Amino acid sequence: GQQLNQSPQSMFIQEGEDVSMNCTSSSIFNTWLWYKQDPGEGPVLLIALYKAGELTSNGRLTAQFGITRKDSFLNISASIPSDVGIYFCAVGAGNTPLVFGKGTRLSVIA
Amino acid sequence: SQTIHQWPATLVQPVGSPLSLECTVEGTSNPNLYWYRQAAGRGLQLLFYSVGIGQISSEVPQNLSASRPQDRQFILSSKKLLLSDSGFYLCAWSASGRRSGNTIYFGEGSWLTVV
Numbered sequence: 226g227q228q229l230n231q232s233p234q235s236m237f238i239q240e241g242e243d244v245s246m247n248c249t250s251s252s253i254f255n256t257w258l259w260y261k262q263d264p265g266e267g268p269v270l271l272i273a274l275y276k277a278g279e280l281t282s283n284g285r286l287t288a289q290f291g292i293t294r295k296d297s298f299l300n301i302s303a304s305i306p307s308d309v310g311i312y313f314c315a316v317g318a319g320n321t322p323l324v325f326g327k328g329t330r331l332s333v334i335a
Numbered sequence: 336s337q338t339i340h341q342w343p344a345t346l347v348q349p350v351g352s353p354l355s356l357e358c359t360v361e362g363t364s365n366p367n368l369y370w371y372r373q374a375a376g377r378g379l380q381l382l383f384y385s386v387g388i389g390q391i392s393s394e395v396p397q398n399l400s401a402s403r404p405q406d407r408q409f410i411l412s413s414k415k416l417l418l419s420d421s422g423f424y425l426c427a428w429s430a431s432g433r434r435s436g437n438t439i440y441f442g443e444g445s446w447l448t449v450v
Contacts, residue, residue: 256437267425267441268379313379317437320386322369322394327378 231326244301246329248314256317257290257297263310306333337362341426341442354413358426368409369427421449
């Protein structure tokens with residue numbers, strides 16, 4: 226089946242540092258999404274990307290849909306303690322269910 | 336606006352007992368509905384999805400079943416729980432349609448512990 230490689234698996238950073246994580250796939254997709262899951266809650270959509278090369282920002286978050294349609298990155302600038310959680314990338318094609326990466330667990334040290 | 340609600344939030348059940356988790360969506364019609372399971376600190380595993388009443392697709396063989404008795408209601412069930420059924424269960428919905436159907440929105444989750 227389709228698989229996403231999401232990296233890194235986990236990150237420990239100091240408050241105020243910038244964060245970068247990415248996802249790659251062996252197949253082409255026309256939708257890339259980034260979600261954040263706080264402990265004990267359901268994932269929440271952060272950014273949705275629908276066009277190859279698209280760069281989108283949401284506050285301190287920036288995500289890009291790779292030009293080859295096989296990868297995407299998510300950057301977080303000036304991290305704060307509430308950025309802690311698991312970040313998932315997800316890809317979609319047509320109306321089939323999304324495929325999720327295994328997540329990047331982010332820990333922020335104050 | 337659309338909302339999704341699932342219950343119960345927390346459940347502790349003995350091995351061999353039945354299970355019923357319910358999920359409802361408000362503010363939209365004919366949504367695609369999903370059940371995911373997440374083992375502690377792990378990724379999201381798609382269990383079932385439904386594109387309409389009575390239409391259920393199963394992604395993995397398992398001890399669980401799903402039903403959609405109404406347009407905006409999705410139920411996850413088991414006749415006899417196993418220890419391995421423990422986990423965090425998430426209901427989700429997406430709008431029907433080619434592109435809008437890609438973005439899904441999750442409920443609050445239900446913690447199931449089988450003892």
